[in-house]
Amino acid sequence: xxxxxxxxxxxxxxxxxxxxxxxxxxxxxxxxxxxxxxxxxxxxxxxxxxxxxxxxxxxxxxxxxxxxxxxxxxxxxxxxxxxxxxxxxxxxxxxxxxxxxxxxxxxxxxxxxxxxxxxxxxxxxxxxxxxxxxxxxxxxxxxxxxxxxxxxxxxxxxxxxxxxxxxxxxxxxxxxxxxxxxxxxxxxxxxxxxxxxxxxxxxxxxxxxxxxxxxxxxxxxxxxxxxxxxxxxxxxxxxxxxxxxxxxxxxxxxxxxxxxxxxxxxxxxxxxxxxxxxxxxxxxxxxxxxxxxxxxxxxxxxxxxxxxxxxxxxxxxxxxxxxxxxxxxxxxxxxxxxxxxxxxxxxxxxxxxxxxxxxxxxx
Amino acid sequence: xxxxxxxxxxxxxxxxxxxxxxxxxxxxxxxxxxxxxxxxxxxxxxxxxxxxxxxxxxxxxxxxxxxxxxxxxxxxxxxxxxxxxxxxxxxxxxxxxxxxxxxxxxxxxxxxxxxxxxxxxxxxxxxxxxxxxxxxxxxxxxxxxxxxxxxxxxxxxxxxxxxxxxxxxxxxxxxxxxxxxxxxxxxxxxxxxxxxxxxxxxxxxxxxxxxxxxxxxxxxxxxxxxxxxxxxxxxxxxxxxxxxxxxxxxxxxxxxxxxxxxxxxxxxxxxxxxxxxxxxxx
Numbered sequence: 001x002x003x004x005x006x007x008x009x010x011x012x013x014x015x016x017x018x019x020x021x022x023x024x025x026x027x028x029x030x031x032x033x034x035x036x037x038x039x040x041x042x043x044x045x046x047x048x049x050x051x052x053x054x055x056x057x058x059x060x061x062x063x064x065x066x067x068x069x070x071x072x073x074x075x076x077x078x079x080x081x082x083x084x085x086x087x088x089x090x091x092x093x094x095x096x097x098x099x100x101x102x103x104x105x106x107x108x109x110x111x112x113x114x115x116x117x118x119x120x121x122x123x124x125x126x127x128x129x130x131x132x133x134x135x136x137x138x139x140x141x142x143x144x145x146x147x148x149x150x151x152x153x154x155x156x157x158x159x160x161x162x163x164x165x166x167x168x169x170x171x172x173x174x175x176x177x178x179x180x181x182x183x184x185x186x187x188x189x190x191x192x193x194x195x196x197x198x199x200x201x202x203x204x205x206x207x208x209x210x211x212x213x214x215x216x217x218x219x220x221x222x223x224x225x226x227x228x229x230x231x232x233x234x235x236x237x238x239x240x241x242x243x244x245x246x247x248x249x250x251x252x253x254x255x256x257x258x259x260x261x262x263x264x265x266x267x268x269x270x271x272x273x274x275x276x277x278x279x280x281x282x283x284x285x286x287x288x289x290x291x292x293x294x295x296x297x298x299x300x301x302x303x304x305x306x307x308x309x310x311x312x313x314x315x316x317x318x319x320x321x322x323x324x325x326x327x328x329x330x331x332x333x334x335x336x337x338x339x340x341x342x343x344x345x346x347x348x349x350x351x352x353x354x355x356x357x358x359x360x361x362x363x
Numbered sequence: 364x365x366x367x368x369x370x371x372x373x374x375x376x377x378x379x380x381x382x383x384x385x386x387x388x389x390x391x392x393x394x395x396x397x398x399x400x401x402x403x404x405x406x407x408x409x410x411x412x413x414x415x416x417x418x419x420x421x422x423x424x425x426x427x428x429x430x431x432x433x434x435x436x437x438x439x440x441x442x443x444x445x446x447x448x449x450x451x452x453x454x455x456x457x458x459x460x461x462x463x464x465x466x467x468x469x470x471x472x473x474x475x476x477x478x479x480x481x482x483x484x485x486x487x488x489x490x491x492x493x494x495x496x497x498x499x500x501x502x503x504x505x506x507x508x509x510x511x512x513x514x515x516x517x518x519x520x521x522x523x524x525x526x527x528x529x530x531x532x533x534x535x536x537x538x539x540x541x542x543x544x545x546x547x548x549x550x551x552x553x554x555x556x557x558x559x560x561x562x563x564x565x566x567x568x569x570x571x572x573x574x575x576x577x578x579x580x581x582x583x584x585x586x587x588x589x590x591x592x593x594x595x596x597x598x599x600x601x602x603x604x605x606x607x608x609x610x611x612x613x614x615x616x617x618x619x620x621x622x623x624x625x626x627x628x629x630x631x632x633x634x635x636x637x638x639x640x641x642x643x644x645x
Contacts, residue, residue: 071373074420081420081460085371116628117613120369231642260617263373263610265423273421275373277610280617287618290608291425291446296621296644306620309642315623 001177002184004192005199008172012049013191014164015041018093018130026063027095028053038063041095051134051168052141055098057330059256063094064105064125065112065279067253071121071263072275086274087121093130098142099155100328102133104256106161110320111259121277130182133162137206139213146329148342151219154326156210169202216329219345221312225323227352229314233305237351241308241344242301244337249281251331251340252307257324260287282307308344372613375418375462376402380455386441387521390488391453392430394439397463406466409433411473411495412604412632415440415465416612419451426609426627429466430491432498441491441523467612468631471496471576471602473503480509480569484587486557486579487516490523492604492631493578501536509569510537515557515583519543519550540566557583558590570595577603577635581645588635601635605645621645 018025025041027049036056041049066088075082097105105126112122135157136142142156149155158165163183167175176192178184186192227233252258262280267273280287282303289295297303310316311324325341332340339347377398384392397403409415409429417440418424425448427440444453455461473496481500485493500507512531516522522541532539540560542553553563557579561568575596577587584603591601607619607626614628622642624630638645 076420079458079460081377081462083374083377083462085374112615115614117372117615118369119615120371121373123369259615261610262616262618263424265421267421275420275424277616282617288608290606291449296607302643306643309622310617310620313623313642 001179002187003175003177003195003200004187005169005195006174006176006191006193008168008174010191011051011166011174012046013189014132014166014176014186015046015049015095017186017189018095018132023091023093023128023130025093025095026060028056028097038094049096051096051166052138054141054144055101055147055328055330057254057334059104059254059328059330060094060097060101061104061108061256061258063090063092064108064129065122065259065261066125067279068276069121070274070276073268074273074275076271076273085120087124089124089128091128092125093132095132096134097131098136098328099133099158100147100149100152100326101256102131102158102162103154103322103326104328105129105131107257107320107322107324107326108259109161110322114320131162131164131179133158133165133179135165135167135207135210137168137210139210143210143213143215144329144333145215146332146340146342147214147327148216148219148329148332149327150211150214150217151221151342151345152323152325152327157207167203167206169199169206173199175199175203216332216342219327219342220349221323221325221345223352224345224348225312225314225317227348228309228312232352232355233348234351234355235301237347238301238305241304241339241347242299244339245283245300245304246336247283247285247300247303248336249283250334250336252281252283253279254330254334256328256330257311257326259324282310304339304344308341308348311341312345373464373611375416375424375464377460378463380457380459380461381437382457383455386523389445389453390441390443390523392439392441393452393455394437395461395463396438398460403438406438406463407433409466410470411499412470412492413466413468414492414612414631415463415467416609417442417448417452418462418464419448419455420462422451423448424610425449426467426606426612428492428495428604428631430494432495432502434502435498441488441494443488465612467627469629471604471632473499476574477506478572479507480573481507481511482568482573482575483510483512483514484557484575484577484579484591485512485514485523486583486587487521488523489577489579489583490514493576494524494527496576497531497537501531501534504536508572511568512537512539513542513557513560514539515542515544515560515579517544519547519552556586558587561590561594568594573600575601577601584645598636598639599634602632603635603638604631605633605638606631
């Protein structure tokens with residue numbers, strides 16, 4: 001991958017370059033307090049774009065998989081139907097997304113585009129999407145208490161799947177790494193200049209230091225993946241986790257790797273209906289309820305079991321080539337019952353240790 | 364990214380309802396065809412055991428098994444009225460339009476079962492998804508050895524496809540055994556759960572080289588499996604077709620996932636050996 005160096009004062013000029021290419025640019029902004037969010041860049045708010053900030057809770061997933069999206073429009077007259085699929089084909093750039101979210105989008109790519117049936121709605125959002133990743137380097141602003149990408153091996157610097165990666169080297173300098181030919185094409189602009197071996201060394205040193213700044217570092221995924229895949233988690237542990245779940249669905253809505261949706265028809269005119277898909281959540285009781293009322297997965301702890309099995313079981317890792325957790329820590333931050341991913345991984349690991357059949361020490 | 368054109372897998376095609384036949388209370392068979400003859404030809408390549416997504420615009424979409432065999436001239440669904448979508452289908456009249464996409468799912472590997480005995484065990488409307496294989500087996504009866512059908516329902520009025528069952532029996536290619544949980548006036552046949560038919564005097568169920576197709580409500584499924592295993596059936600020779608709440612039919616929406624399997628793309632047909640390993644109760 002090619003790399004260049006640019007001045008910190010020039011970083012937002014990348015946004016201008018992308019906008020000049022005719023792209024709608026999405027970037028992170030700060031609201032009041034902890035509130036941060038992604039928004040469309042305009043001339044008016046361009047100066048307010050933040051490079052270092054806590055990752056917004058509402059993930060950028062919605063720019064490839066909107067929380068509500070129209071699939072079809074159906075017009076019916078005199079018993080005849082015209083079915084018209086409706087597509088959004090934006091030419092967009094996501095500026096300033098974190099490494100965890102880059103990996104999240106990559107996970108969605110494989111889920112929606114890498115199987116027997118390709119999802120055309122996802123594909124049209126994804127096709128012209130340009131990703132500018134910013135590496136989390138500021139322990140005070142970038143790295144939250146719940147961030148644990150060091151455990152899921154997805155950060156703090158994404159290794160791939162971005163078009164351009166920016167990293168603050170300190171001293172008013174940034175390093176830009178191109179991940180695709182489209183990213184490399186930007187290097188033609190005079191704001192980019194060649195770096196030196198010293199810059200590469202600084203990047204390495206900063207990354208080494210940043211990895212030590214994470215507060216959540218005990219999410220031992222490999223052991224948990226093994227326990228979950230082998231079905232070695234006691235039912236009692238799922239019940240404990242279930243008892244703490246408030247069934248709000250928050251964890252699934254903030255998750256950059258959750259993919260489930262429901263489909264609904266709604267009337268929009270006298271002879272017109274539309275079919276939309278809406279994010280759905282396996283935490284909610286109705287998720288598996290069939291017509292007639294039978295629900296095979298009624299208990300809360302069965303549903304919690306489901307979510308973590310889906311994310312961590314070896315079977316699905318093999319199927320999607322990565323586990324469906326990118327270590328962003330959002331579920332841990334929003335969960336009122338403290339059963340986000342890091343806590344659950346820890347609970348599962350402790351519970352499995354209790355029933356370890358290979359435990360050599362007996363009483 | 365893949366340069367080839369991506370098809371819209373969520374786009375259904377318009378279908379026209381031809382006629383409706385009342386089967387049992389709240390269950391009707393809907394004969395239909397696609398508005399576009401090319402779509403009809405393409406759809407007719409379905410395999411026994413596959414399913415389709417049926418759209419009632421303004422109401423929604425639901426998965427329905429395909430009871431016809433691909434060789435039959437007509438396509439149809441047999442649907443019980445349980446929710447809003449199936450209710451809307453039941454309200455349609457001949458020549459009304461709705462929409463269908465599919466076929467989806469793996470289906471039964473009928474070719475693999477060549478040279479074997481086939482035992483069909485169906486509880487109530489569980490006979491609907493098995494009908495396709497039965498008709499297929501009857502049309503290819505020289506490929507299979509004995510064909511037996513065991514069908515049970517709560518009452519004689521709730522036995523499915525009675526006239527077809529009589530025709531199959533008359534053809535001499537299949538034995539049909541019926542049972543009801545509660546006999547009503549005029550029922551002279553067997554009374555008891557469907558598993559009790561296996562031990563009925565005069566009935567012999569082959570176990571060697573036999574595939575057992577089981578479909579019915581969860582309680583019936585559990586007991587029939589127990590009976591079959593006790594008779595000596597191997598787990599891999601018992602097949603079933605599962606159902607779940609389903610939205611997309613193409614492995615994306617996540618609703619139909621049981622343990623490690625998506626019912627829509629990995630199933631709906633599973634052997635009992637696979638069902639046991641799914642990692643979640645069915």
